[in-house]
Amino acid sequence: MISHSALTLLNRDIFQITSDDVVFLASPYTFDPFIVQMFLAFAAGARIAIVPDSIKVMPSKLCHILFDEESVTILQVGFEFIWKFAKQLCFQNVIEALF
Numbered sequence: 001m002i003s004h005s006a007l008t009l010l011n012r013d014i015f016q017i018t019s020d021d022v023v024f025l026a027s028p029y030t031f032d033p034f035i036v037q038m039f040l041a042f043a044a045g046a047r048i049a050i051v052p053d054s055i056k057v058m059p060s061k062l063c064h065i066l067f068d069e070e071s072v073t074i075l076q077v078g079f080e081f082i083w084k085f086a087k088q089l090c091f092q093n094v095i096e097a098l099f
Contacts, residue, residue, distance in 0.1 A: 015074070017040060017041075017043075017044040017046055017074060018044055018045070018046065019044060019045035019046055020046070020073075021041075021044060021046040021047070021073040021074050022046060022047045022048075022049050022070055022071055022072045022073050022074065023037055023040060023041040023046050023047070023048050023049065023072070023073075023074040023076075024037075024049045024051070024066055024070075024072045024074065024075050024076070024077075025037050025038060025041075025048050025049065025050045025051075026056075026075070026076065026077045026081065033076065036076075037074075037076055040074070041074075046074070047070075049065075049066060049070040049072050051065055051066070059084055059085050059088035059089060060088060060089070062085075063085065063089065
């Protein structure tokens with residue numbers, strides 16, 4: 001069995017995470033990736049961006065917070081999360097380009 005701490009150190013080295021990074025804590029605390037995301041940030045001395053669940057379902061607001069306000073550099077999320085973003089943001093970009 002591989003411990004969370006071993007994964008954290010491995011990920012920190014592989015992705016070269018430093019104290020300049022900002023990690024988005026996307027997973028619920030009951031899901032294993034939460035531990036990896038949290039300790040990855042701790043091990044590197046990086047900041048953690050925590051967003052309420054009510055904001056996570058609003059792609060444009062979440063993008064604004066993550067990228068404009070918090071300048072997140074590490075985003076470890078599942079495919080469905082990215083798919084929701086892509087659909088919403090592509091639609092917004094098309095509408096903005098048209099008008």
